[in-house]
Amino acid sequence: MLLRASSDAVGAEVDLSAAVEEAADGGVEDGAVLTAFAEAVVRATDDLNAARARALEALGPAKFVEAAATIGIFNGLVRVADSTGIPGDPQMLESTADVRGPLGFNRWAGARASGVAEAPA
Amino acid sequence: MSFEDSRFPVPVRGDLTAALRRSWADIGRPGAWWKGPERVAIAALARAERIRRNEPPWSRDRGEPRTRLPEKAIEAARKIGADPTHLDRDWAEAAITELGDARYVELASVVVTTVAADAFCEAMGIEHETLPEPEAGEPSRERPDNMGDIGAWVPVQVIDWQRANVARALSLVPEGVRTFFRMVAAMYSGTATDFNEMVWDHRPMSRPQVELLAARVSALNQCFY
Numbered sequence: 001m002l003l004r005a006s007s008d009a010v011g012a013e014v015d016l017s018a019a020v021e022e023a024a025d026g027g028v029e030d031g032a033v034l035t036a037f038a039e040a041v042v043r044a045t046d047d048l049n050a051a052r053a054r055a056l057e058a059l060g061p062a063k064f065v066e067a068a069a070t071i072g073i074f075n076g077l078v079r080v081a082d083s084t085g086i087p088g089d090p091q092m093l094e095s096t097a098d099v100r101g102p103l104g105f106n107r108w109a110g111a112r113a114s115g116v117a118e119a120p121a
Numbered sequence: 122m123s124f125e126d127s128r129f130p131v132p133v134r135g136d137l138t139a140a141l142r143r144s145w146a147d148i149g150r151p152g153a154w155w156k157g158p159e160r161v162a163i164a165a166l167a168r169a170e171r172i173r174r175n176e177p178p179w180s181r182d183r184g185e186p187r188t189r190l191p192e193k194a195i196e197a198a199r200k201i202g203a204d205p206t207h208l209d210r211d212w213a214e215a216a217i218t219e220l221g222d223a224r225y226v227e228l229a230s231v232v233v234t235t236v237a238a239d240a241f242c243e244a245m246g247i248e249h250e251t252l253p254e255p256e257a258g259e260p261s262r263e264r265p266d267n268m269g270d271i272g273a274w275v276p277v278q279v280i281d282w283q284r285a286n287v288a289r290a291l292s293l294v295p296e297g298v299r300t301f302f303r304m305v306a307a308m309y310s311g312t313a314t315d316f317n318e319m320v321w322d323h324r325p326m327s328r329p330q331v332e333l334l335a336a337r338v339s340a341l342n343q344c345f346y
Binding site: 001002003005006007008009010012014016018019020026028029030031034035037038039041042043044048049052056059061062063064065066067068069070071072073074075076077078079080081082083084085086087088089092103105106108109110111112113114115 | 129130131132133134137174175201202205206207208209210213226229232233234236237238239240241242243244245246271272273274275277285286287289290291301304305307308309319320321324325326327328329330331332333334335336337338339340341342343344345346
């Protein structure tokens with residue numbers, strides 16, 4: 001998981017549960033604003049306008065555009081992976097072995113393509 | 122011109138809008154296996170279905186599709202566009218059997234390009250971009266060599282591959298790779314050198330900020346990869 005690797009690279013400790021929790025900051029600067037923005041876009045919630053405004057105010061225009069671009073492209077990337085059944089990369093599987101089970105990733109349908117699926121909860 | 126600068130509420134990098142414009146125009150061009158009008162129809166179906174993503178699939182009021190696409194293509198465009206958590210091997214194999222593997226991959230490439238651009242617009246707070254005018258012409262019917270089985274649902278490039286698997290997921294249709302991964306470079310990864318660096322200074326956000334967003338979007342879509 002590149003979140004952990006990139007945080008390690010700057011000597012920061014990241015809480016990976018932010019990936020699966022609501023509006024969690026994960027120990028990342030402006031993390032809660034970012035995750036709430038992502039949630040509002042992906043879910044098309046009534047809170048989207050407010051979440052967008054909070055992101056623009058907290059991040060400033062340049063970072064806001066980067067956040068919007070990241071949210072946009074990852075909505076495409078997840079569909080690339082999940083429409084083709086591409087297996088996880090060995091390095092990714094190894095580096096996430098300790099967190100996939102506790103965070104529930106191994107119960108998602110795509111885990112089958114990587115041979116690590118657990119039964120859904 | 123698509124993605125006009127004046128539509129955005131704040132300034133957007135020129136390389137980002139340039140990538141969006143080029144990839145958007147690609148949707149309207151003949152591909153390897155689908156004609157331009159078919160590709161635009163696929164994009165329209167994916168968009169319309171994704172707009173209704175908060176409604177259960179069985180209760181969406183779709184009306185009659187205004188397209189001559191095969192039934193399985195209509196289903197695939199809608200399902201990949203709006204319900205990625207419901208994709209599985211059995212369904213994909215049925216779609217691939219009916220459509221052909223390369224036609225399925227090209228369809229997916231059009232859908233993911235459309236969804237990424239639409240989600241970007243939603244995040245920016247602007248209307249979705251008007252779909253491109255379809256261009257006339259016949260599909261190239263190019264099928265690359267060096268495809269093989271790595272356990273994915275579709276064949277992928279297998280010779281001299283050193284990068285992430287997701288980057289070769291669409292490799293059965295090289296034009297689809299160029300169209301979508303041009304946007305990936307502009308909206309996320311930068312160059313290959315940038316991508317391998319864990320500390321980023323080529324983007325306004327830090328890499329942990331970018332990767333937190335990536336992880337959250339992936340988790341919201343229950344994407345294992």
